[in-house]
Amino acid sequence: MLRDTAIVARHTCVLLGRDPGTLIAYTVMSSVLMVVLHPVYERLAAPGASGVLSAASGTAVMFTLLALDVAGEQLLSERDWHTWDRLRASSVSRAALLVGKALPLVVVFLALQALLYGEAAWWFGLDLAGGAWRLPVLCLLWACCVASLGLALGAWLRSRGRLGAVADIGAMVMMGLSGALVPLGGLPGWFTGLAPATPGYWAVHGVQAAFRSGSGYGTAVAALCAVTLAAGALAVVRIVAFPGRR
């Protein structure tokens, strides 16, 4: 199982590396946008709160969400290329296939977040030590959550058009509701009630909690774990229960 997972993961890295345009664009755009949005976040930040942290966490969540379709593509392309049946006809397990697909995505999403928090530290003086071990754990969970959501979309949707529409609209809604695009404090009050329904909210909230020494951090971790597992289960159900439907 481990060996098969490693083989699939390596091949997924090859495929991601052959078509890196979207990921490079998201990385550059997020990096620039954080610089541009930083003053806005500073102005909207609550007294005593860090505008830099809001800018970094908001941008990181926003652009990993935008990369949902990159994750979905990893499964959808397999069906377009007819390679999914070849993989299924091999002796590799479905679990190894899914994990092998997810691992490189998790690494990519983790790297994107690391770059943004690194930039915030280097450019705007964000004290990463304030997040201690909680920040990397939260970033890892968020990366797993987005990879899992993307693979679920790729497993259930049957065309690139549908994937693009659902991923883009879903990402925009989640970005808006989660406070990643604009801090919740600057939005109408009824938004605050809806925000916890989105995983993005828990990612933003969790990062800020990580720097506040833990208040609300556990809830954010639990919420992200729950969404990751639910999305993963959806992908597994589609692949195991209806493997032949194209």
Next chain:
Amino acid sequence: MLDASELVKRFGPVRALDGFDLVVSAGEVCGLVGHNGAGKTTFARIACGLDRPDSGRVLVAGAEAGGWAAQSRIGWAPQEPALYPTATARENLRLFGGLAGLRRARLRTEIAEVAAAMGLEGLLDRPVGHLSGGQQRRVQTATALLHRPPVLLLDEPTVGADPETRQALLAVVRARALEGAAVCYTTHYLPELIELDATLAVVSGGRVIARGTRQELLTGLPGRAVLTFDGPAPGGGGAEALVIASALPAEAAAEVLATLGPDARRLRGVDITQPTLDDLYRHIASGELDRAA
């Protein structure tokens, strides 16, 4: 080696397989022929574990199809191209070989060997999407051969291939059969089956309706003798050619020639044709149609 018995598979109201029986022994190349929709691809998908039969079973080298053991003992090259176009040929081969259980050194060796056998050496480091259709077909077949499985399912591997590619593919298939693999070879190009010295399984209506060697199946089929004349052929109804259908066309032609008399001076040519696989297929298919009517 490959043993399918009493397979039934329905897709809604359509019975894609309807009592499909087939046994292919080690070292045998079995040509699976039949019109589109006859059930050949459905059988291949069940043997590979991609679909489950409604009833019946397939054993792949002794293991039930669909299980881990069966899937590691079968090499499948499907009809449509199924490769990663952005990855190179070598990366495609490395993936499928690796998933078939080949380790580093052996994987490298097998890739080099199969590439040499199929004329892919110069193409290994080019993205598959940049290769021609025939080259992609060779890469696809190579992915099925890499781990030297005891059972090979090749679904129209030479479609769109140029003569050179076709010869390379046939040579490799022959070699694998000589090594002991049971090969199930689907094609519409019947002359390929002669080159492979394949036994035949004619599929129609979701089942195998004729099975045997070429000689066995052709015995009793009429061949043709065509006698061409200057002017109307005697007894030819005004046509210049007299066509005689017979199980022994040469003897039948000799008998007619002996009775020609003065018309023999107008004889321009005699053409004897033994029954072919095309005749066999047409004969069986028309019989099926007659029964259906």
